[in-house]
Amino acid sequence: MSYKKFFSIFLFCIGITTLAIFCNEHVDPFSNEYPIKSPITQEGYQIVLATTDLGIGENRFAFIVLSDKGFINRDYIVVTFYATANHIHESKNTAQFMYWDDLNRGSFVANEIFPYPGKWDFKVDFVDNKKDISINGTFTVNKKTVAPDKGDKAPTEKSKTLDDVVSFQELSTGNVIDLELYRHSINEAIKSGKPTVVTFSSPAFCRDETCGPQVKVLQKLSTRLNPSMNFIHVEIYNNPVELQNDSKSGLYSEAFKKWGLPSSQWTFIINCIGEISHRYQGFVSSEELYKTLRFYITEEGIKNHCLAT
Template sequence: MNWLTKLRKLMGIKLSLTLICVGLVVGACTPANPPMQEINGISMIVATTSDVTVGQNRIGFSLFNFEGEAIVAKEVTVEAIFYPPNEQEGIIKDSAPAYWMSIPGGAGKGLYITNLQFDVSGSGTQQNPNYWELVASFTYEEENLWSKAAIVVADESPVVAIGNEVPKSLTLTGDTLAELERISTDINPDPDLYQVSIDEAVINGKPTVIVFATPALCVSQVCGPIVDMVSNIKMKYEKRLDFIHVEVFENPKALLSQGRFSGQQVEAVKEWGLVTEPWVFVVDRNGLLSAKFEIFATEAEIISAIEAVVN
């Protein structure tokens, strides 16, 4: 079992190889003229966010030792460090605390969340030699430690941007158990999440909460919990919003016996620019994106985003 497979199993999170560099392990991520690297030999940081662009970003990450064991520290501070082309000295552009967010499904599963500002794009490539690093500082077992990883910052995201009009995607609806089995892998689907298509919801004058997830086939193992969370939140708002679950794959009933790798993604996934799962989007009453959450969010985060569009 290679190190990435082991981390996936330990984290229960889908990792993006385009996003992370871990010390000296992923040599393909190293830019042509990288700043000098120092590895503390104890820990490494793995970013779980694929959607990082110029501006304010919600960044998810986990910490591991080099045996693949998760590190859960009480206090973690993260710095966004920028290296101009061919420069060995980085510039601290932003710094923020990170908080631990537990993920349903087992003790110790979770990730850290922080919010960082990036003022310029960078990928450490010949096309864009600007280079960004995340550096996490923390205390663990009475030792002061740090970990760092390269991170790609894009000018624009393939995912719908906050403030933009969302795609008017045609998504499947249903009422009966037979209909829901054909449009969702959720073993206990909430019919209320399949009553209206996105194309109808975003023009009817009500805010909308949309969750893209594949509960029974999810790599990250959090699709089911996030769909359940959205369903529970729905009950707090009666008919003031539309709540929609979009299954990631076509023909989910057949996929449950065949496995996810035989499936085709639904068109809405492509229209929204998604390369990971799950995602939660909050759309205002004018059809503009107000908030988005990749992989996982707390109930408080989603409710806060909803309150911003219902009041």
């Protein structure tokens, strides 16, 4: 075979492969393992890490602790972080337990600063049944997060609203649809000059232990804080009606793809000038969200985040 013929076939194959990737909307964007699970200890304990998209700087670090009897609930748990690459770094923190609203389960949350990229180890220590328990796990810190980070401009993609559909069922895979969460698209909300809370999720298709009833949390906070801020739910699938009948037919929505999210459930707070101020991978309780949102409805919060517009 001549070099020119071989090279032509090579380019043709690359073109076909590329076309298939871009045309096939069924390709799963979640290329990395999610969630990250630690090995199960001899006593039957395991950590499920909800926050895997971590970058240099301050991060929300959220995880679930499981035993052979179910979820571990404690007010606080001690977590220690160790850099494992070319840096010597050890940091001990306290992770607070956050109940998942009406569910008898929850996750532990700590805010931690990671100064270096690369592989990290962590150890969780607590007491259960009068025994000292330690669980070890690993995770990766990237130089830059995959999903939009704090301080980034929020992508101004149009999300599906009531004006774009014939039936409410086209807006979400959930059973209960709060119309207020679909009044505005993301780009409209950003231009409104109000803070905006955006949740990306598919209620009927929670994939893992870190996924929870996020839309119900959004409904609760929307009732409490509207009209001071915008609340938007973005269904991650573009065809929720078809998906209910065929779970393999899901096509990801344009807004979800535009934001480039590496897992299926995210919540973002966007300030009045269109910047992301907080982000939450996995489920976030109404208690944890409200601790941040209440700042935006105070005089100081309005002055710092809204008057600039």
